[in-house]
Amino acid sequence: MDWLAASSGNSGEASPRSSTLKRKKSAVQDARLLVLGPSAVGKSAVVVRFLTKRFIGEYDHSSEIKYKHTVVIDQENVVFEILDSCSSEKITEDTFEEHMKWADGIVLLYAITSFKTFELVKKLSKRLQEHRRSNYMTPMILLGNKRDMSHVRQVTKIQGEHLSHELNCLFAEVSASEDATEIADAFLNLYREIQNSKRRSRTFLDKVFGSLGTKSKN
Numbered sequence: 001m002d003w004l005a006a007s008s009g010n011s012g013e014a015s016p017r018s019s020t021l022k023r024k025k026s027a028v029q030d031a032r033l034l035v036l037g038p039s040a041v042g043k044s045a046v047v048v049r050f051l052t053k054r055f056i057g058e059y060d061h062s063s064e065i066k067y068k069h070t071v072v073i074d075q076e077n078v079v080f081e082i083l084d085s086c087s088s089e090k091i092t093e094d095t096f097e098e099h100m101k102w103a104d105g106i107v108l109l110y111a112i113t114s115f116k117t118f119e120l121v122k123k124l125s126k127r128l129q130e131h132r133r134s135n136y137m138t139p140m141i142l143l144g145n146k147r148d149m150s151h152v153r154q155v156t157k158i159q160g161e162h163l164s165h166e167l168n169c170l171f172a173e174v175s176a177s178e179d180a181t182e183i184a185d186a187f188l189n190l191y192r193e194i195q196n197s198k199r200r201s202r203t204f205l206d207k208v209f210g211s212l213g214t215k216s217k218n
C-alpha cells in the first residue's frame with residue numbers, strides 16, 4: 001500500500017462559512033470528508049491520528065474544525081479536506097444539509113464502549129440516509145472506535161457489521177489511541193470508495209449523454 005503523508009495542516013477555518021461549503025463537487029484527487037458522531041466517541045482523536053499519526057488524549061475545541069491534508073496514494077497527490085464536526089446532537093438541520101452537500105464521503109463514529117453512542121448513531125443514520133439517497137449515496141465508513149477498551153465493550157462487532165450492512169457502507173473497528181495504520185486504512189478505503197462512486201456516476205452520465213449524442217446524429 002502506498003500511503004505516505006506528504007504534508008498536512010489545519011486550514012485554520014473554524015466553523016467554515018457556507019460559501020466554502022457550497023463549492024462544486026471536487027475532482028477525483030481531492031476528497032472532502034465529513035466526520036460525524038455523538039459527543040466523546042473520539043472524532044477528533046481519529047482525525048488527529050490520521051493527520052499526525054499521533055494520539056492526542058484531550059483535544060479541546062468547541063466548534064468544528066476543517067483540515068487540509070495531502071497524502072500520496074498510488075503515486076498521486078490526494079488532497080483531503082476533513083471537517084471534524086461538533087457532536088451530532090448539536091448540529092442543526094440547516095448545517096447538516098450544508099455539510100452533506102459539501103461532503104464526498106462520510107466517516108461516522110460510535111464508541112464500542114458505549115451502547116448509547118451506537119443508538120445515537122442509528123438515529124443519526126436515519127437522517128443521513130435521506131440525504132445520501134438524494135445525493136448519489138455518498139460513500140461512508142462506519143467506525144467503532146476505542147477497540148483498545150474491548151474488555152468494557154457494550155457494542156459487539158456483529159452489531160456494528162449489521163448496521164453497516166443496513167447502511168450499505170464500509171465498516172471497521174479501530175482504536176485512535178493504539179493504532180495509526182488501521183485508521184489510515186479506513187480513510188484509504190473510504191477514498192477508494194469515493195473514487196469508485198465517481199467513476200460509476202461518470203460512466204452512467206457517459207451512457208446517458210453518449211447515447212443521446214449518438215441518437216441526435218442519426
Ligand SMILES: Nc1nc2c(ncn2[C@@H]2O[C@H](COP(=O)(O)OP(=O)(O)OP(=O)(O)O)[C@@H](O)[C@H]2O)c(=O)[nH]1
Pocket residue numbers: 037038039040041042043044045046056057058059061085086087145146147148149174175176177178
Ligand atoms: N481508550 C480510548 N480513548 C479514546 C480513543 N479515542 C478517543 N478517546 C478518548 O475519548 C475522549 C473523547 O475524545 P474526542 O476525540 O475529544 O471525542 P469527540 O468525538 O471529538 O468529542 P466531541 O468534541 O465532544 O464531539 C477523550 O478523552 C479521548 O482521549 C480510543 O481509541 N481509545
